[in-house]
Amino acid sequence: MRISQLAERTDVPVHTLKYYLREGLLMPGVATSRTRAEYDEDHVRRVHLLRALVEHAGVGIDGARRVVAALEDPPGTRAELLGVAQRTVPATGGDAEVSDEVRELVADLGWTVEPDGPWMRSLTATVGAARAAGLHLEHRRLVEYAHAARDVAEVDLDLTEDAEDAAAAVRTVVLGTALLDPVLIALRRVAQEAVSRER
Amino acid sequence: MRISQLAERTDVPVHTLKYYLREGLLMPGVATSRTRAEYDEDHVRRVHLLRALVEHAGVGIDGARRVVAALEDPPGTRAELLGVAQRTVPATGGDAEVSDEVRELVADLGWTVEPDGPWMRSLTATVGAARAAGLHLEHRRLVEYAHAARDVAEVDLDLTEDAEDAAAAVRTVVLGTALLDPVLIALRRVAQEAVSRER
DNA sequence: CATGATGGAGAGTGGCACTATCCGATGTCA
DNA sequence: TGACATCGGATAGTGCCACTCTCCATCATG
Numbered sequence: 001m002r003i004s005q006l007a008e009r010t011d012v013p014v015h016t017l018k019y020y021l022r023e024g025l026l027m028p029g030v031a032t033s034r035t036r037a038e039y040d041e042d043h044v045r046r047v048h049l050l051r052a053l054v055e056h057a058g059v060g061i062d063g064a065r066r067v068v069a070a071l072e073d074p075p076g077t078r079a080e081l082l083g084v085a086q087r088t089v090p091a092t093g094g095d096a097e098v099s100d101e102v103r104e105l106v107a108d109l110g111w112t113v114e115p116d117g118p119w120m121r122s123l124t125a126t127v128g129a130a131r132a133a134g135l136h137l138e139h140r141r142l143v144e145y146a147h148a149a150r151d152v153a154e155v156d157l158d159l160t161e162d163a164e165d166a167a168a169a170v171r172t173v174v175l176g177t178a179l180l181d182p183v184l185i186a187l188r189r190v191a192q193e194a195v196s197r198e199r
Numbered sequence: 200m201r202i203s204q205l206a207e208r209t210d211v212p213v214h215t216l217k218y219y220l221r222e223g224l225l226m227p228g229v230a231t232s233r234t235r236a237e238y239d240e241d242h243v244r245r246v247h248l249l250r251a252l253v254e255h256a257g258v259g260i261d262g263a264r265r266v267v268a269a270l271e272d273p274p275g276t277r278a279e280l281l282g283v284a285q286r287t288v289p290a291t292g293g294d295a296e297v298s299d300e301v302r303e304l305v306a307d308l309g310w311t312v313e314p315d316g317p318w319m320r321s322l323t324a325t326v327g328a329a330r331a332a333g334l335h336l337e338h339r340r341l342v343e344y345a346h347a348a349r350d351v352a353e354v355d356l357d358l359t360e361d362a363e364d365a366a367a368a369v370r371t372v373v374l375g376t377a378l379l380d381p382v383l384i385a386l387r388r389v390a391q392e393a394v395s396r397e398r
Numbered sequence: 399c400a401t402g403a404t405g406g407a408g409a410g411t412g413g414c415a416c417t418a419t420c421c422g423a424t425g426t427c428a
Numbered sequence: 429t430g431a432c433a434t435c436g437g438a439t440a441g442t443g444c445c446a447c448t449c450t451c452c453a454t455c456a457t458g
Contacts, residue, residue, distance in 0.1 A: 003435070015417050018436080028436095035424050035435040045333050052328035054415080056292060058257070061415070082395045086388055092255070092381070111393035119392070123385035129255045130378040133248035134370060136361075137379075141354055145379070146386055148350040153390035155343045157398060162335075171333060177391075179329040180336075180344070182291070184387070185380055186322035187345055189285055191352035192376075193318070194310035196281045199356060202404070214448050217405080234404045234455045253446080260446070 003029070006039045010047040017047065025050055025064055049175070057178040059089055070174050071167075081160065081169055085177040091122035099124045101139065109146055152184065202228070205238045209246040216246065224249055224263055248374070256377040258288055269373050270366075280359060280368055284376040290317035292324030300338065301326065308345055351383065 007014045020026040026046055029037030046068075053064045066088045073084075098120045106113055106120075113120065130137055159176055163169035206213045219225035225245055228236030245267075252263045265287045272283075297319045305312055305319075312319065329336055358375055362368035 013417075014435095016415085019416060022437085031436090033424065033435090035422085035437095037436075045331075048328070049332040052332040056325050056328045082391055086391070091385070091388070106389065106393070109393075111389065112396050113389055113392045117389075117392070119385050119388035123382065123389060126255050126378075126381040126385055129247070129251035130374065130382060132244075133251040133374060133378060134244050135374040135378055136367075136371065137358075137375075141358060142382075144354045145351060145383060146390065148347045148354070149383060149386035149390040150394065151347040151350065152344060152387050153394045155340055155347075156387075156391055157394050159336075159340060168335075172335065175329065175332060175334040177388075179325075179332060179334055181384055181387075182325040183322065183329060183341075184344060184348060184383070186290070186292075186318050186325055187348035188351050188355075188380075188383070189290070189318040189376075190305065190310065190312055190316075190322060191345065191348040192281055192285070192355055193312045193316070194305070194308075195349065195352045195356050197311050212448075213404095215446085217407095218447060220405090221407080230405090232404090232455065234406095234453085236405075 001039045001043075003037065003039065006043055006047065009044055010051070012047055012051065020047070020050060023061060023065070025061070025068055052179055056182045057089070059178055063089055063178075067174055067178060071171060073170075081173045082177075084170070085173040086119065088174055089178045091118035092125075096121055096125050096128075099128065101142075102127065105139070105142060105146060108143065109150070111150075156180075200238045200242075202236065202238065205242055205246065208243055209250070211246055211250065219246070219249060222260060222264070224260070224267055251378055255381045256288070258377060262288055262377075266373055266377060270370060272369075280372045281376075283369070284372040285318065287373055288377045290321035292321045292328075294320055295324050295327075296320075298323045298327065300341075304338070304341060304345060307342065308349070310349075355379075 001009070003014055003017055007017055010017075017026060021028060026043065029039040029043065031037045049067075050064055053059050053067055054061070057063075059067070070084050070088045095118075098116055102120060102124045103115065127137065127142065156173075156176055159172050160169050163172050200208070202213055202216055206216055209216075216225065220227060225242065228238040228242065230236045248266075249263055252258050252266055253260070256262075258266070269283050269287045294317075297315055301319060301323045302314065326336065326341065355372075355375055358371050359368050362371050
């Protein structure tokens with residue numbers, strides 16, 4: 001398939017595909033002449049991946065580049081899969097000191113984690129920002145959210161166990177980490193409406 | 200407190216505060232002369248709110264304007280609180296048709312919701328994007344995520360019951376809807392690490 | 399009275415994800 | 429065979445957005 005057909009299949013303008021090619025996000029097609037190249041289903045999937053990452057996950061071009069690199073990299077052990085995935089979509093909110101409350105939270109839950117990892121910092125920052133903005137958020141509520149987050153994480157990890165090989169495992173973890181955030185947010189909104197109607 | 204002190208307290212440049220004033224996101228201080236105005240703790244809270252919305256919730260200036268409007272608006276009945284909050288931070292992902300799978304999902308869960316609401320569309324779009332990008336996501340997994348989302352929503356709604364008056368209820372719902380998304384994402388990442396270490 | 403902060407308005411900046419233009423080479427159809 | 433569209437490749441431009449800066453007359457303060 002030619003670039004114009006790839007554009008049609010994916011509903012992405014040719015110019016944008018050229019941009020992705022230039023940025024190294026989309027692998028070149030097989031050149032059939034100096035001005036022609038042939039693209040296949042792998043390219044279609046890649047373009048869909050890029051659109052999902054940019055449009056829904058909001059990771060930007062840089063983040064997408066890291067995701068693509070992670071997918072093409074030999075994975076390493078299953079234990080460090082998550083590390084790769086989490087580094088691929090880095091935490092936001094700066095590198096503030098982890099608060100005592102957050103430390104206690106994970107301790108009370110019995111979680112064993114890197115105490116000063118980026119997501120512990122991100123958690124501190126987001127909780128602090130929500131409180132500073134005037135949201136009354138009790139520690140008890142946070143614990144309940146954490147329980148729900150743990151349930152989600154269990155499913156996340158289950159997903160990786162089904163993977164047939166290392167490549168599939170990487171894809172599942174990396175994509176699951178980035179692409180399911182918006183799914184979970186949408187589910188939360190729909191669930192809010194359902195619970196609200198029940199009461 | 201003068202604008203420069205407000206800037207110091209909130210760690211936001213004076214120029215940015217002026218920008219917020221111009222955009223109507225920050226209420227004017229009490230003018231003590233033609234070139235002086237006095238700001239107070241309400242202004243500090245408002246600036247923290249704006250920063251949290253823009254930096255952590257990523258709702259942008261327009262979204263922040265809607266949040267501020269919702270906070271200042273008389274609330275209405277408790278039943279429509281959620282509607283206000285959800286309209287304040289609108290769904291992304293276009294207005295695609297809601298898929299049969301998503302319809303069945305909420306039906307199987309026994310949820311009563313607007314069948315073609317914006318978040319049902321958003322859910323369809325994000326699930327579809329994740330699949331198109333190559334993520335193998337079974338319906339069964341989705342159901343498990345939905346259960347967790349429901350748990351979160353229960354806590355969300357509990358939060359509103361504690362509110363003393365209508366104004367506090369609006370603040371809780373609107374801020375909770377927007378500002379807790381990043382908290383939940385961070386919790387998910389930390390929980391992933393904890394579960395991963397256990398296995 | 400000198401200095402510097404202030405409010406107010408407009409214009410400028412930087413980052414980002416495209417998007418358009420240009421080019422020469424090459425398919426393709428009449 | 430010749431007209432014409434399309435292609436890859438490179439450069440430059442666009443639109444959006446959240447600031448950020450400049451300017452200035454006015455005023456507060458030492």
